[in-house]
Amino acid sequence: MRIPCPYCGERDAREFSYLGDASVARPATDDAAAYHEYVNLRANPAGPHREFWYHASGCRSWLVVTRDTRTHRIDSAELAR
Amino acid sequence: MAAMKFSALSLLRHALTGNREWTPHWRDASPKPTYDVVIVGGGGHGLATAYYLAREFGIRNVALLEKGWIGGGNVGRNTTIVRSNYLLPGNIPFYETSLKLWEGLEQALNFNAMVSQRGVLNLYHSDAQRDAYARRGNAMRLEGVDADLLDADGVAKLVPQLDFDNARFPIKGGLLQRRGGTVRHDAVAWGFARAASDLGVDIIQNCEVTGIERDPAGRAVAVETSRGRIGAAKIGLAVAGNSSRVAALAGLRLPIESHVLQAFVSEGVKPLIDGVITFGAGHFYVSQSDKGGLVFGGDIDGYNSYAQRGNLPVVEDVCEGGMAILPMIGRLRLLRSWGGIMDMSMDGSPIIDRTPVDGLYLNAGWCYGGFKATPASGLCFAHLIARGVPHPAASAYCLDRFATGAIIDEKGQGAQPNLH
Ligand SMILES: Cc1cc2nc3c(=O)[nH]c(=O)nc-3n(C[C@H](O)[C@H](O)[C@H](O)COP(=O)(O)OP(=O)(O)OC[C@H]3O[C@@H](n4cnc5c(N)ncnc54)[C@H](O)[C@@H]3O)c2cc1C
Ligand SMILES: [Zn+2]
Numbered sequence: 192m193r194i195p196c197p198y199c200g201e202r203d204a205r206e207f208s209y210l211g212d213a214s215v216a217r218p219a220t221d222d223a224a225a226y227h228e229y230v231n232l233r234a235n236p237a238g239p240h241r242e243f244w245y246h247a248s249g250c251r252s253w254l255v256v257t258r259d260t261r262t263h264r265i266d267s268a269e270l271a272r
Numbered sequence: 273m274a275a276m277k278f279s280a281l282s283l284l285r286h287a288l289t290g291n292r293e294w295t296p297h298w299r300d301a302s303p304k305p306t307y308d309v310v311i312v313g314g315g316g317h318g319l320a321t322a323y324y325l326a327r328e329f330g331i332r333n334v335a336l337l338e339k340g341w342i343g344g345g346n347v348g349r350n351t352t353i354v355r356s357n358y359l360l361p362g363n364i365p366f367y368e369t370s371l372k373l374w375e376g377l378e379q380a381l382n383f384n385a386m387v388s389q390r391g392v393l394n395l396y397h398s399d400a401q402r403d404a405y406a407r408r409g410n411a412m413r414l415e416g417v418d419a420d421l422l423d424a425d426g427v428a429k430l431v432p433q434l435d436f437d438n439a440r441f442p443i444k445g446g447l448l449q450r451r452g453g454t455v456r457h458d459a460v461a462w463g464f465a466r467a468a469s470d471l472g473v474d475i476i477q478n479c480e481v482t483g484i485e486r487d488p489a490g491r492a493v494a495v496e497t498s499r500g501r502i503g504a505a506k507i508g509l510a511v512a513g514n515s516s517r518v519a520a521l522a523g524l525r526l527p528i529e530s531h532v533l534q535a536f537v538s539e540g541v542k543p544l545i546d547g548v549i550t551f552g553a554g555h556f557y558v559s560q561s562d563k564g565g566l567v568f569g570g571d572i573d574g575y576n577s578y579a580q581r582g583n584l585p586v587v588e589d590v591c592e593g594g595m596a597i598l599p600m601i602g603r604l605r606l607l608r609s610w611g612g613i614m615d616m617s618m619d620g621s622p623i624i625d626r627t628p629v630d631g632l633y634l635n636a637g638w639c640y641g642g643f644k645a646t647p648a649s650g651l652c653f654a655h656l657i658a659r660g661v662p663h664p665a666a667s668a669y670c671l672d673r674f675a676t677g678a679i680i681d682e683k684g685q686g687a688q689p690n691l692h
Contacts, residue, residue: 192583203585204583204585205585209574209575209690210688211529211576211688211689211690212529212576223675224675227674227675228525230618230674230687231527231618231674231675231687232525232526232527233516233525233526233527233528233529234516234520234525235516235517235526235528235529235530235576236516237514237517237530237578240576242575242576258575260530260576260577260578260579261578261579262579263577263579263583
């Protein structure tokens with residue numbers, strides 16, 4: 192698997208580390224139920240998945256990668272935020 | 273149709289007739305309109321659940337629905353290791369229940385599952401790791417589980433061929449569970465299928481569940497499948513790796529990510545490794561199959577996946593781990609490698625519980641260690657479905673523990689599935 196880093200170009204996946212689903216958002220309130228959903232519950236789709244990868248052995252940027260979990264095909268990689 | 277009974281005599285008789293007279297060992301059933309219980313997923317857990325429902329709880333009007341063929345999922349893809357060397361109170365009694373069930377399973381099923389208690393040895397490489405293993409061994413012994421802490425000499429008596437004086441990761445000893453070992457994985461699927469079918473369970477293959485029908489009160493009352501609608505008083509999900517997808521059919525979001533784990537088999541060699549050995553300074557574990565191949569694996573790939581195949585960085589990582597303790601295997605050729613998709617839960621522990629949807633029960637989150645759990649998982653899930661209350665050995669595996677904080681995190685990693 193190769194990830195097209197916007198700064199570094201296409202790089203081997205082993206240069207990156209994985210955090211997970213980029214679609215969950217930290218709740219604005221301190222409501223426990225909302226935090227439970229944010230920390231624990233995931234859509235876990237079979238198909239396109241927006242996910243955080245960190246380019247640890249490169250530019251050290253956080254990326255949001257869109258990847259198909261059925262084929263590992265990567266459709267896009269952009270800077271997080 | 274009662275399955276024929278295996279005995280030395282029956283094997284001899286079939287040998288003399290050239291093994292031409294064997295008949296199928298379970299009925300390949302077609303769906304009826306309704307059942308008392310429908311179990312979704314024909315892996316080890318689903319099959320064991322169906323068997324114990326019929327055998328222990330007298331519920332025989334049961335269908336087991338499998339989208340492919342039974343044994344085609346993780347039950348036929350795992351590296352066959354069974355053990356009960358856990359640390360936390362929620363886990364030890366459950367896995368020990370399972371190991372005890374393995375010990376009597378072949379007699380109960382009248383099926384040779386090749387249960388082989390050849391020992392599981394976890395190597396340690398530092399003083400800190402020795403202390404951690406001493407703690408784990410003590411926790412096990414407090415619960416009546418066997419555990420022996422060995423020093424380097426003790427390990428050398430068992431496996432002299434290890435690289436003890438490796439400069440980076442010298443082997444200082446190991447934690448040994450002698451009652452751990454391996455079990456022939458597909459035979460587990462076949463043995464449970466045969467026994468369940470014999471008790472009246474309908475095993476229905478090529479039957480994918482595509483919807484969960486609910487009545488106006490919200491109760492789950494039927495499943496939509498590729499072979500039509502099937503009504504059910506109760507529905508149990510045991511679809512390891514696909515739990516999020518199937519639960520989503522009832523509008524549920526689970527504390528689970530699906531990840532791929534790879535496994536490898538080398539060419540066959542003469543007897544080299546008696547038991548199961550795990551490397552303590554990286555992720556590598558190995559045993560030798562009865563055919564002679566080394567069966568080994570390591571870490572999950574670490575990103576969400578439903579692909580049933582992994583990538584090369586993990587292959588390299590696993591092989592490096594192998595070379596660190598057994599440099600001699602560097603010249604072996606790899607015969608096969610494959611991947612399986614597992615539910616990685618947020619705390620690394622499983623779920624056997626009711627769901628917020630009435631009539632719908634969940635067995636999920638087995639991570640990379642659910643094969644050893646197969647008989648106890650089936651027994652406890654059947655207990656929950658039949659009686660409506662958790663089996664005492666599985667009472668910690670509740671779904672709401674992620675919200676309440678009563679998580680069971682053996683590794684202490686937090687809600688990060690790829691780190692468990
Ligand atoms: C490479 C690898 C090595 C492993 N090694 C070990 C080990 O050494 N020891 C250990 O204890 N554990 C191990 N595990 C973990 C273990 O294999 C699993 O935790 C366990 O097998 C999961 O339970 P199961 O047998 O019921 O799963 P499965 O056999 O995967 O059963 C689930 C079934 O559900 C079916 N299904 C899915 N969706 C649907 C649907 N919509 N409708 C109908 N059916 C559906 C699937 O086709 C599948 O057959 C390993 C896993 C892998 C991948
Ligand atoms: Zn970069």
